[in-house]
Amino acid sequence: MVALSETLEKERMSHAVETSVNHKEFFGQYFTSYPIAKFMSSLFPATDKKIKLLDPGAGIGTLSCSFMERVLKEKWNIPEIHISAYDIDKDVYNTLDENIASSSSAFKKSDYEIFSEDFLEKTSFEYTWKINETYTHVIMNPPYKKILTNSKERQSARAFGLETVNLYSAFMGAAISLTEDNGYIVAIVPRSFCNGVYYKPFREFILKNCAIKHIHLFESRDKAFKDEAVLQENIIIMLQKNAEQGNVKISYCNDDSFIGLSEFDVPFNEILHENDSEKYFNIPTKQQIGNENLTVYSNLKDLNVKVSTGPIVDFRMKNLLLKDYAEKSVPLIYSVHLKNHRLSWPQESKKPNAILESDEVNKQLFPKGFYVLVKRFSTKEETKRVVASLITPADFAQENIAFENHLNVFHVNKSSLSENIAYGLVCWLNSTYIDEKFRLFSGHTQVNATDLRNLPYPNTKDLEKLGKQLKSEEKWNQNLFDKLSKVVTE
Template sequence: MTQILESIDKERLAVNPLLKNKSELGQFLTPSSVAKFMASLFDKKMMPDPKILDAGAGIGSLTSAFLERLVSENLSDQASVTVVEIDEVLRSRLTTTLGLFEDKLNLQKEIITEDFIEWATNALLDENSLLRSSILRFSHAILNPPYKKIASSSRHRRVLRGVGIETVNLYSAFVALTIELMEEHGQIVAIIPRSFCNGPYFRPFRQLLLEKTAIKHMHLFDSRDKAFKDDEVLQENVIMLLERGASQTQVTVSTSRDDSFADYKENCYPFEKIVQPNDSELFIHIPTSNEPSFIERFPSVHYSLKEIGVEVSTGPVVDFRVKGHLRDMPEEGTVPLFYPNHFVGTSTEWPKVMKKPNAVFVDETMKKWLYPNGYYTVVKRFSSKEEKRRIVAGVLTPESTDYSEVGFENGLNVIHYQKQGILPEMAFGLYAYLNSTEVDKYFRVFNGHTQVNATDLRTMKYPSREKLEILGRWVMANSDKIGQEEIDQKLEEIL
């Protein structure tokens, strides 16, 4: 049976260059090692006579891994398979793949050639559809859904809303629809980008997932680029086992460096460590160590930004929308426009020779986007894959420029108070806190991509205002001598 999976994997590598619509459809074919691991996660007690769904089936790698396990472990001599694949190139291979199992078990198969979102939403809306019967809902689903944003004005977005699903990406749409198509205690194994775990756009999806399923298992790859190395995928992925309608108990979290699973290890965690009680944003944390988290080590770190008297907003100047106002260097009628590259440690380098502009021309339309000059803590929204840190903070001081107003570009998060500057001690205290190693580690538990949103910063916990100001005064007095080690030591001392 292993030979079947090996031949399918060779076919995956051969067909990859033939996919003309790969970018348009968000296709990433699953390596056999990942498919086999995913199939291994299903509870074997629930495997007899399975009714399997594979949405976005590709060449059938995932379904084959499921059927291979069924046969090799003698779990069932029959199965019903529904595979959905819109791409004609892949579908021709899919038929061949399923045929490899016809003499090994009683296999009923249906190949759906429609767009999965259209097919699934129609099935859920049709009161007379056979899928409305709990008998014919799916007992198992295994999927590697496409990864592509859904435009807010698109037909996909409209038809999803018609069945009560609000989401922004094809992968979360596929998983949400699959949840709706499962029978009670039906199990889903999916490999999806980890970006759904946090941020405001995926909150409705998290709510649906947590209300209708129990999270049983999550697996992370330590190396961001190894699981789909043939496709150059840099998005951090998570493999999840979900069970529809089950009671939520503890969650198994496993890790491996790559898709060989050679260094596989796992731990179990109470659900309170995965979704923190009273978290209105429903962020999903994925701890990978039994060591106490930063928040557990320091219970005094429990304040919100609002409680310490500040706010955070995304930089309001979206440069491509105000191209006519941008200036490479300051000139009459302009004010500084700050980008992430302008902030280096506690210093602000402005103006700066770089590809981005340094200034923006001010007229009535631009004025509403400006802030008065003052002390602000800024946090980069995007970190490159080369950067060691996920959170990178800087400080703007009023001495950085002699202008009365400044602009912050959209690539920055700005910590302020009612669109005014904050106390210098607070600005530098937040700078040091956010740049600490412990905070960066803690942030990675619920953030699996290179973006830091204002909502993420709003949801995080902080020391008291008093402790942040003590930290800030220390930074102001020692800024020339402070490195990472000094910040980490001082934070531990203050907390």
């Protein structure tokens, strides 16, 4: 008899090769490898009660089949198992049906249903009319696709009380709603929901309805779906419906071989920091990082500092952009103007160096002063995600400056920071400590103003001290930023 793993891997690989990119993108269709499916199945605690398993967006059924394989191998003494698998793509129906039929036939008592229908549409209707099925277990790798405000998917998600921006979070919201109390949901999903404004309602939905039991990280961002061009960083998360929140198990490994898997437990307040109004989910990968006393830190509000996105959106003001500074214009700062944490303006590049004054532009200007700029988009090659640079009044002869939209700007009510605070922020934001803190909650290279607001900062006195020290140093490098910042973190 051919092993299940072999059958599923063969089918997955031929799908990966034979299916067009258009088809995959349309259905958000990237199948889970057998080793990942096996790992996901291994997370559920054993039970001796009837199992009702939901697999929404089931593909060829890898997740359900590996779950059944585990139950059989470990001889769980369950009276019965029922599987509900959904997939809207009619092309996978036969394979899905065959795989689930074959796996479930090994149980003494089992039945299954395959729904070749839209999971969100069907279940949101049933949920609204309270005629929905409920489940004890959910295993899922949902489709990933942005959903627009007025789309039917958004409306379906609303039926479950969730306002969300992507199919994967809508699927998870629906699955959580269909899970019975104390039931488990194991999902492999992009990490993007852990931070950012758009996923805040989804994080709140999870916190309201579930306990977070386990989070698994892949250390390299592209390793979970290595046979497909999927560059999203993915995590595996296990939730328990309406259960008490205790410690959270964190595990991580490099790729889907799960070789060298490390795991440890962290208290929940390391995942969700107390008083974090944005409800970011932090995922520590090193045991020591969260162990310091966070109360010694301030936030930007305490420092009376603000951070905003650079207000000049250049493509909306094309006719005002100038290659070189001229009369009646102001310096316009882009990322290309930041070199070695300082300003290097003007630059010979494709980007403009100035923008003509106009009523619209004048409203967006900052007076000459001390500012700290952090690029919103770092490249994948850059070793650090948070890269901060200093602007000083001596950098320009002009009275005003304009900041382009790909930058985050630290300021005090749209005017200058104090000199020491500006230097202090440059040192602090460039420290390895901050880079590690950032990576706790973000898997992408994008750095938004909300993310920067959510980082810890030293108190005013310590930050000014850092600033004075950095100012007295001529050569800035990573060692210096780390050496000076250590005084605060230790």
